[in-house]
Structure formats: C-alpha cells, structure tokens
Amino acid sequence: MTTMLNVKDLRAYYGQVQALHGLSFSLNEGSLTTLLGANGAGKTTTLRAICNMVRSTGAIEFEGKPIGTRSTENVVRLGIAHVPQGRGTFTNMTVEENLQLGAISRADKKAIGADIERMYEHFPVLKQRYTQQAGTLSGGEQQMLAVARALMLRPRLMLLDEPSFGLAPLIVRDLFR
Ligand SMILES: Nc1ncnc2c1ncn2[C@@H]1O[C@H](COP(=O)(O)OP(=O)(O)OP(=O)(O)O)[C@@H](O)[C@H]1O
Numbered sequence: 001m002t003t004m005l006n007v008k009d010l011r012a013y014y015g016q017v018q019a020l021h022g023l024s025f026s027l028n029e030g031s032l033t034t035l036l037g038a039n040g041a042g043k044t045t046t047l048r049a050i051c052n053m054v055r056s057t058g059a060i061e062f063e064g065k066p067i068g069t070r071s072t073e074n075v076v077r078l079g080i081a082h083v084p085q086g087r088g089t090f091t092n093m094t095v096e097e098n099l100q101l102g103a104i105s106r107a108d109k110k111a112i113g114a115d116i117e118r119m120y121e122h123f124p125v126l127k128q129r130y131t132q133q134a135g136t137l138s139g140g141e142q143q144m145l146a147v148a149r150a151l152m153l154r155p156r157l158m159l160l161d162e163p164s165f166g167l168a169p170l171i172v173r174d175l176f177r
C-alpha cells in the first residue's frame with residue numbers, strides 16, 4: 001500500500017496556546033484511519049493543521065509533496081476535503097447551492113451535474129429538499145449535506161471531524177456506507 005499522508009512532529013498553536021505537541025502518523029491510500037482522544041486532545045486541531053487553518057510547524061506530506069506551507073485553497077485543490085466539526089454547511093444557501101460550491105475548484109465542470117445527481121442517489125432526502133435552505137435542515141440532514149458537499153470535490157482524501165455526532169445509529173450506518 002502507498003503512503004498517502006505523512007505527518008511528522010506536528011505542533012500547532014492558537015496564539016500562545018500550544019495545542020499539538022509533536023504528533024506523527026501516516027496513512028495509506030484506500031484506508032480508513034481514526035484519531036481517538038479525549039475532549040481537547042487536539043483531534044480537530046490536527047485536521048485544521050493539515051488544511052493550514054491554524055499555525056503549525058512540522059512536516060506534512062500529501063502524495064509525496066510537502067503541503068505545510070500551502071494555502072487552504074491550494075490544499076483543497078490537491079483533493080483534500082474537510083468536513084468540519086459541527087456540520088459546516090452554508091446555512092443561507094440551498095442544498096443544491098451547497099453541492100455546487102463543493103465543486104467550485106474542479107476543472108471538469110461538465111461532470112458536476114451528474115455528480116450532483118449521484119449525491120441525490122446516495123442521499124435521497126437531499127433530493128427532496130434541494131431548494132431548501134441548508135440551515136433549516138435537521139441536524140442529520142445537514143451532516144449528510146456536509147459529507148455530500150465534500151464528495152463533490154471528488155476528493156483523494158476526506159477529513160471527517162466527528163461525522164456521526166448526534167446522529168441516530170441508522171443514519172450513521174447510511175452515512176458511512
Ligand atoms: N480557536 C482556539 N483558540 C484557542 N484555543 C483553542 C482554539 N481551538 C481549540 N483550542 C484549544 O486547543 C486544544 C485542542 O482542541 P481541539 O478542538 O483540537 O480538541 P478535540 O480533540 O477536537 O476536542 P473535542 O473532542 O472536544 O472536539 C484545546 O485545549 C482547546 O481549548
């Protein structure tokens with residue numbers, strides 16, 4: 001198996017507060033890796049550091065390229081999709097607009113329409129509500145939308161921050177499938 005992401009000696013800071021103290025791990029293409037830790041351990045911060053949303057030091061390599069100094073936008077362009085903790089949808093926009101936004105950095109514009117239809121097949125409830133404002137969806141529906149929007153990037157790597165939080169077991173099963 002090929003190493004896809006390699007993180008070495010990662011340290012992250014919020015102002016004077018150090019949140020990560022030398023974290024190292026790697027993960028392989030085609031694998032599913034879980035970060036476990038107590039509240040405040042730094043799981044969310046780790047995902048933010050990979051996307052360069054928090055000041056950090058150390059080495060982060062994605063598919064052999066150092067990405068530690070790339071802007072968040074450029075990290076996304078490499079195919080890394082981040083579903084933030086707490087359902088990061090654009091609440092004033094409709095379901096369909098959220099899905100379109102997920103594909104905004106893609107070059108293959110022609111395939112976007114078909115991918116939106118594919119998301120509606122995966123998550124039929126989103127199809128029923130495609131003109132509804134994201135902020136008025138239920139919590140579970142918003143979580144599905146956040147995951148669907150991330151998939152619209154056709155990502156190489158997905159970073160999911162507590163994707164099952166607050167969801168009923170049946171919905172969790174659907175989401176992970
Ligand atoms: N914006 C911020 N400003 C200052 N400190 C922060 C900020 N965000 C997080 N921290 C601190 O960084 C540490 C790591 O927080 P983080 O959110 O990464 O933890 P977590 O493992 O995701 O926790 P949880 O399981 O509660 O989501 C905590 O001590 C937290 O208080």
Ligand SMILES: [Mg+2]
Pocket residue numbers: 043044045085161
């Ligand atoms: Mg967290």
